Amino acid sequence: MRVVVIDDEPLALEYLEKRLLEQGGIAIVGKYTDPFSGRDAVARGGVDAVFLDIHLPEVNGMELAEQLLAEQPALNIVFVSAHDDFAVQAFELDALDYVVKPVGAQRLAKTLERIRFRLEQTQVHEQERADERLQGEEGLQVQLLGQMRIAERSGALAAVQWRTARAREMFLYLLQHRGQLIRKSEFIELLWPDYDLGKVYAQLYTTVYHIRKTLERYGDHFELSSTSDAYTLNIHRVQFDTEQMERKLTDKVPLTPARAEQYAAVLQQCREHYLQEHTYWWAEHERERLSGVWLEAAMRLAEWLEENGRADLAGEWYRQVCARQPHEERAHYALMRLHDATGSRLAVHQQYRALCTALEEGLGEQPSRYISDWYDNWRSRGAANAEE
Numbered sequence: 001m002r003v004v005v006i007d008d009e010p011l012a013l014e015y016l017e018k019r020l021l022e023q024g025g026i027a028i029v030g031k032y033t034d035p036f037s038g039r040d041a042v043a044r045g046g047v048d049a050v051f052l053d054i055h056l057p058e059v060n061g062m063e064l065a066e067q068l069l070a071e072q073p074a075l076n077i078v079f080v081s082a083h084d085d086f087a088v089q090a091f092e093l094d095a096l097d098y099v100v101k102p103v104g105a106q107r108l109a110k111t112l113e114r115i116r117f118r119l120e121q122t123q124v125h126e127q128e129r130a131d132e133r134l135q136g137e138e139g140l141q142v143q144l145l146g147q148m149r150i151a152e153r154s155g156a157l158a159a160v161q162w163r164t165a166r167a168r169e170m171f172l173y174l175l176q177h178r179g180q181l182i183r184k185s186e187f188i189e190l191l192w193p194d195y196d197l198g199k200v201y202a203q204l205y206t207t208v209y210h211i212r213k214t215l216e217r218y219g220d221h222f223e224l225s226s227t228s229d230a231y232t233l234n235i236h237r238v239q240f241d242t243e244q245m246e247r248k249l250t251d252k253v254p255l256t257p258a259r260a261e262q263y264a265a266v267l268q269q270c271r272e273h274y275l276q277e278h279t280y281w282w283a284e285h286e287r288e289r290l291s292g293v294w295l296e297a298a299m300r301l302a303e304w305l306e307e308n309g310r311a312d313l314a315g316e317w318y319r320q321v322c323a324r325q326p327h328e329e330r331a332h333y334a335l336m337r338l339h340d341a342t343g344s345r346l347a348v349h350q351q352y353r354a355l356c357t358a359l360e361e362g363l364g365e366q367p368s369r370y371i372s373d374w375y376d377n378w379r380s381r382g383a384a385n386a387e388e
Contacts, residue, residue: 001025001026001027001048001049001112001115001116001119002027002029002046002047002048002049003020003026003027003028003029003047003048003049003050003051004028004029004030004031004032004038004041004042004047004049004050004051005017005020005028005030005031005032005050005051006031006032006033006035006038006039006050006051006052006053006056006061006064007031007033007051007052007053007056007080008033008034008035008053008055008056008057009033009053010033012053012080012101013031013032013033015102016051016080016103017031019103019105019108020051020108020112022105023105023108023109023112025112026112029041029046029047030042030047035056035057035058035059035061035064036058036059038050038052038064039064039067039068042068042072042075043068043071043072045072047075048076048115048119049075049076049077049078049096049115050065050068050075050076050077050078051078051080052064052065052077052078052079052080053079053080053081054079054080054081055081055082061079061081065077065079065095074122076096076115076118076119077095077096078095078096078097078098078099078111078115079095079097079098079099080099080100080101080103081098081099081100081101082100082101083100096111096114096115096118097111097114097115099111116256117256117258120256120258120259121258123253124258124259124262139221139237139238140218140221140237140238140239141155141157141238141239141241142175142238142239142240142241143157143240143241144175144240144241144242144274144275145241145242145245145270145272145273145274145276145290146272146273146276146277147159147276147277148160148172148275148277150218160214161214162210162214163210163213163214164207164210166191166192166203166207167207167210167211167214169190169191169278169280170187170190170191170207170208170211171211171214171215171233172275172278172280172283173187173190173280173282174224174231174232174233175233176282176283176286177233178233178234178235179232179233179234179235180232181227181230181231181232182230182231182232183229183230184201184204184229184230184231185229187204187231188200188201188204190282191203191204191207192204208224208226208231211224212224220236221235221236221237221238222234222235222236222238223235223236241270242274242290245266245270245290245293245294246290246293248263248266249263249266249267249270249293249294249296249297250293250297255300255301255304257308260301260304260305263297263300263301264301264317266297267294267297267298267301267317270294271294271320271324273287273290273291274286274287274290274291275287291324291325294324295321295324295325295328298317298320298321298324299317299318299321299328299330299331301317302314302315302317302318302321302331302334303334305317306334306338311338311341311342314334314338315335315338318331318332318334318335318338319331319335322335322354326354326358326362327355327358327359327362327363327365329355329359329367329368329371332351332352332354332355332358332367332371333355333370333371333374335347335351336348336351336352336371336374336375336378337374339351340378345382348375348378352367352371352375355367355371
């Protein structure tokens with residue numbers, strides 16, 4: 001969190017700076033005894049919160065706050081004063097908080113928590129507005145997770161009706177490699193490997209014709225161009241659910257209760273696999289890659305929930321990971337530890353056996369050493385307790 005502190009008393013300025021830094025996660029990007037210098041620094045941007053003394057020379061802190069909020073309505077203003085006489089007026093200005101000098105550590109922690117919550121809410125709203133703007137600008141939504149569907153004029157997603165299975169596969173191959181030059185020989189090898197070369201080009205040209213006819217209803221969003229020996233599918237103003245998923249699940253912003261809830265909603269919306277209805281071998285790599293994005297995000301959420309005292313919800317997400325990827329050792333191990341914490345010995349045994357079976361049948365492997373060692377130590381502890 002980037003903070004500016006404005007107070008005409010140097011000792012008060014130093015005291016508040018020290019208290020803020022003790023809280024952790026705070027960067028003091030400026031501290032000013034001159035209110036106008038502080039105002040100019042905040043105006044340059046990049047500031048999350050301003051701690052502002054009310055009694056300042058030349059300008060009242062209330063007036064300065066009005067000037068700052070007029071330029072940056074989302075700025076978090078915290079008034080600092082030796083008295084609480086101005087508290088009502090401060091909140092009428094939409095100040096985030098009002099604290100009385102000297103500020104104690106616990107009171108300051110509450111203020112910072114309020115700032116973090118508001119920053120988080122602002123970020124969520126900005127992302128939602130960005131998504132809405134993007135959808136409006138892009139104009140066409142394409143779903144590739146689960147069943148491939150494209151938005152109709154009404155905005156509702158609908159499956160595309162293809163003349164032939166080969167037309168559908170060729171389009172999806174082009175879509176996966178959008179913007180790239182794909183040689184005609186590559187399509188022939190992919191779709192007609194056993195055809196007579198003397199006849200196969202007629203099949204290729206007919207298929208391309210059917211694709212173009214199908215895409216006419218989507219205007220200029222799709223452009224299938226050709227050269228003497230290749231095709232390229234270019235897209236214009238199109239938004240893919242796969243790209244939205246990656247953008248939302250791979251950011252490095254720390255999770256908080258509100259963000260975790262939003263994160264979980266995205267995971268639920270994107271739980272289906274890439275081109276799930278089709279078994280195209282060429283789609284497998286992208287399917288695995290996107291599944292990996294989902295799995296890592298689900299593990300991140302589960303671990304955060306566990307660390308923040310929500311073992312019940314964490315367990316649900318670990319189970320979803322195990323169901324989607326049976327040999328994901330981290331999720332099995334986490335569930336074993338959660339079962340142990342609740343004294344569910346049978347559940348620990350069952351989870352370990354499920355992991356062993358998944359690894360043996362899927363990969364021909366055994367659990368990693370750290371897991372088997374934990375399990376052996378756990379069994380030994382149980383046996384020792386039973387003897388006592």
